[in-house]
Amino acid sequence: MTELRKPGLATRLAFGIGGAADGIKNNGFDYFLLFFYSQILGVPAGLVGLALILALAVDAVSDPVVGYWSDNLRTKMGRRHPFMYGALIPVALAYFFTWNPPDGLMGSGLFPWLLTMTILVRLAFTFYEVPSTALAAELTQDYDARTSLMSFRYFFGWFGGLSIQILLLWFLLQNDFTNLQGWHTYGLVASICILLAVLICALGTHRHIPHLKAPPAARQLTIGKIFGEIMETVANPSFRALFVATLCGLIATGISATLNQYINSIYWGFSPKQIAGLTIGVYASAVLALILAPIVGKTFGKKRGAIVVGIVAFTLAPAPVILRLLGLLPPNGTEALYIIVLCVTVFDVALIIAYQMLAGSMVADIVEDSEVQTGRRSEGIFFAGISFIRKLSQGAGVLTASIILSIAGISAGMAPDQITEGATRTLGIGYAAGLLTSWALMLVCISFYRISRTSHEDNLTKLRALEASEEMGPGSQ
Known part of the structure; x- marks a missing residue:
């Protein structure tokens, strides 16, 4: 082939x-x-x-x-x-x-x-x-x-x-x-x-x-055999590591997406026009990520590259909030503050997208690793598993964000001038702590991913040898 x-x-x-x-x-x-x-x-x-x-x-x-x-x-x-x-x-x-x-x-x-x-x-x-x-x-x-x-x-x-x-x-x-x-x-x-x-x-x-x-050779399939093969496939250690890492990462994404409007309008005091500017900046983030991810993957390898990118991205994201809590940023309403947050947003989102690109590519490399172990190619099952955990984890992030808002005492419909300084501070602390905790857990989980450039090449070598042996027939061994 x-x-x-x-x-x-x-x-x-x-x-x-x-x-x-x-x-x-x-x-x-x-x-x-x-x-x-x-x-x-x-x-x-x-x-x-x-x-x-x-x-x-x-x-x-x-x-x-x-x-x-x-x-x-x-x-x-x-x-x-x-x-x-x-x-x-x-x-x-x-x-x-x-x-x-x-x-x-x-x-x-x-x-x-x-x-x-x-x-x-x-x-x-x-x-x-x-x-x-x-x-x-x-x-x-x-x-x-x-x-x-x-x-x-x-x-x-x-x-x-x-x-x-x-x-x-x-x-x-x-x-x-x-x-x-x-x-x-x-x-x-x-x-x-x-x-x-x-x-x-x-x-x-x-x-x-x-x-x-x-596809694999035709065989007699029963419900028990089908689910047995599915469970054998998803038992791959690298897949389990990515599966849980994806869950933790998307909880962080849910927290960020849900609290984003609150952070921008209440914590930073940005106008709708300024918030729109932050949204448009994501275009630049996507372009940067498209350039960055392949370079990082080739330079560091996917696992190490994802961890490096993740550490930088997930330190950068809550950094402005933490600096504000420490009193180290310009006051709200200043152009300097908006420029700082805009730059951080563009580069941080670029790094987050680059991480997603590397993690998505890591799923593909599990296919040959699993094929060596099980004798079957199961691309569909692996990508289906990651697809489902993405959908499942969206709600967990929203729920966590809701708890942060509840602790801060910020309810739906409250105008910015009704929110106390203490509530705003609690919102910032909850936002930063939620992101750092979720992302830290994500990076710990992805560290258990086992496939490197070298092991991937080893898997391909084993599969080519097996294909050659099968083509030569049973007497070839």
């Missing part, structure tokens, strides 16, 4: 653009879905939360099932592309109808529609996302080329989500969150962009199908 050692720019772009679909969906679900259905359409927030939890429960089953299915599918179009093409229309339609519910339905009457749509969106994206990200381990076995592939994936994920968010907030809503037509247009534009991203990814990688890995 011919190995695709280093995919060209066109392949990397196609694979990367596929990440925009997931970035757009995640941005909408994480930042706007609860607000749209509860504040605009009048669905009780508790029911919106229930719909999201039930959809997550479906994910708990669908992610590993689709991962295992795509690992073992036998078709002329290979293992992954039938799922990608099959999900093309459903992902776009489900996302469109999520933001365009039937006329006449309001309040609690919308709950069945919301529940149905969130489940359909989750399912459709599972059928696309899990097989398509699993391609990272098939398009190349090269240690550094995988980092480049995942760098493009995360870059377009951030770029796509951020672009659609800015389109909604700055143009479609026209300074009116109750503008229903703006929300409906957002659903249309976002679903078209999702459809195009999925189509580009599927078509752009289609020509590589003859060179992708074949």
Whole structure:
């Protein structure tokens, strides 16, 4: 079999653009879905939360099932592309109808529609996302080329989500969150962009199908055997390390995302225009990360590079808050303070994205490590596991942030001038402590990841020897 050692720019772009679909969906679900259905359409927030939890429960089953299915599918179009093409229309339609519910339905009457749509969106994206990200381990076995592939994936994920968010907030809503037509247009534009991203990814990688890995030999499968193979696969020590590290890292992300508005508006006293400037700065962060991650991975190796980047990033993020607590920053309302926070934000987010790129590439390298141990390639299962823990851990970060706000005595709807200096200080301490604790645990967990450049090459050598032995027949030994 011919190995695709280093995919060209066109392949990397196609694979990367596929990440925009997931970035757009995640941005909408994480930042706007609860607000749209509860504040605009009048669905009780508790029911919106229930719909999201039930959809997550479906994910708990669908992610590993689709991962295992795509690992073992036998078709002329290979293992992954039938799922990608099959999900093309459903992902776009489900996302469109999520933001365009039937006329006449309001309040609690919308709950069945919301529940149905969130489940359909989750399912459709599972059928696309899990097989398509699993391609990272098939398009190349090269240690550094995988980092480049995942760098493009995360870059377009951030770029796509951020672009659609800015389109909604700055143009479609026209300074009116109750503008229903703006929300409906957002659903249309976002679903078209999702459809195009999925189509580009599927078509752009289609020509590589003859060179992708074949499924394992046909065998008699039972429910017990299927789940036995899944459990044997995810028992890989490096996968367990990444799995728990991802959980801790995303708890930190949830804390940061939830408290971001409070920190910017209350702690720093920034205006909406200044906060918008911080948001736009993330574009520069994504570009920096796209350049930085491959360089770090090649220079230090992925594990060591991720730890180095993580230490710098997760020291930098709470640094302005800590310096303010120590009285070492310019006062609120000064241009110097805004420039400091803007620079820190741009570089810190760049480092966080670079860490995600390296960690995503590390998942791909587990495939050969597991294949040496089990005799099976299980790209789908590994990427499905990481995909699910991302969804599961979002709520944990939000819950932690809510506890910090409660301790600080900051409730929903409080104006900045109603918040005491003591509450603001407690908010800063909780924010910094929450981030540092979560990220420290994440770096401890990732230190247990066992695969290096050398061990990856050893795994490839063992697999090539095994393939050669099998091709020569049983008498070759």
